[in-house]
Amino acid sequence: MSYILKTNQLTKVFDGKEAVSSVNMHVKQGEIYGFLGPNGAGKTTLMKMVTNLIKPTSGEIEIFGERLTNTSYQVFKRIGMIIEYPIFYEKLTAKENLSLHCEYMGYYDKRAIDRALDMVHLHNVDNKKVKDFSLGMKQRLGIARAITTKPELLILDEPINGLDPIGIKEMRELFKMLCKEYGLTLLVSSHILAEMEQMADTIGVIQNGKLIREVSMQSISGEQTEYMEVTVQDVKKAVYILDNQLRLKNYKIMNDKMIRIYETTATLQEISKVLILNGIEIESINKKHSSLEEYFLNVMNEEGTAK
Structure with a gap:
């Protein structure tokens, strides 16, 4: 079995309390992994450790077959992400924000910016500053930024927040297309269970910092x-x-x-x-x-x- 992301006894302690406790997660290459859990269960904390935004207290993270360390910089060129609320340079346009992102990622295919904006259906915003975007538009821009550099792994923390029903459907179809046609692997957290049911290949259920179930949607369907x-x-x-x-x-x-x-x-x-x-x-x-x-x-x- 080929796993693009694995964790081994991954633990994070804040003020003496375990926010994430001994999590062993297995994300297969080329799948959509739906990460489910109530608010405060530890989803975002785990994603922040995987993306090196915070350091684990103990345990290991393996991405693309290599153990994540303090000097693992190159690996993040292969990852796109939204963690919590996407932040932008508010006085710049969408294209200017994506251009800066490509610059610091060392990605120089300028056509990729238009492709990404088109994929998330963010049109007619050439001269519009991000500060004038709605919440839903910012969320679409965040997804565009995550996919612009053609990553192999997408890590998306509640990516459909702020979207209307049409936008949710469009993003669901986009994620499925990226997985099926482009071979991307997605780790997606969401509290909208109906969306996960229509999109995910594997479900991970976390509660009180512990991964209590990791199961394929196919086997869940068999139990239904x-x-x-x-x-x-x-x-x-x-x-x-x-x-x-x-x-x-x-x-x-x-x-x-x-x-x-x-x-x-x-x-x-x-x-x-x-x-x-x-x-x-x-x-x-x-x-x-x-x-x-x-x-x-x-x-x-x-x-x-x-x-």
Whole structure:
């Protein structure tokens, strides 16, 4: 297995408290690795260590097969990044900012600037100062800066913050294209689970500084369960019908109106018909499957229970 980024027992301590604790992360070459966790879980701290913005207390980081040290400078020419909020020279234009970035990165293909701006759909900003950009435009510019020099690894900390739904969709498609067509590897943190579900190949779940799960989206999809979700006026009566007439046992009462039925012996039409014939008023009945959000919340709950 070829890993472009690995960590070994990576730990960071602030004021006697472990912000990141013994993390062993494995990012495969040519994949999108989705990094999930609640606020304060340690995502940004770990990304800052990987990008050499802060030093680990202990543990090791390996990038492109080489151990990261205090003198690892050349390796960062192969990495593009957004960590937290992207900062620019506010009185310069987008192109001037990207030109400076290329200069200090030692990258001199001037056509790359227009290509990057086009990729993030940042148009008609030639004479506009960055100080006049909206939050979403600055976020797009940050992504453009990260990809201008054609890096092999992109490290993006909440890259779709400030974007509207159209912008989120455009960036999702861009990330997938960069991975598939250009062979880039992406490490992306996000709190928008639905986006990760549509984009990521592997998911890493971090809580309280510990990487508690590292799993492929393919295996999560294999674990996902289809079920029928029924919303009714009278849950107690509906459950009585499920038990005594349909002989269903594998269901769960979600609240005072909703039932999830996991049985495969009865169809949606059969359940609906029997409930209606017995005077149960159905507000909705749909076939669904469990989502990444449910998987994530279950992992969080399991970790909390384990403690």
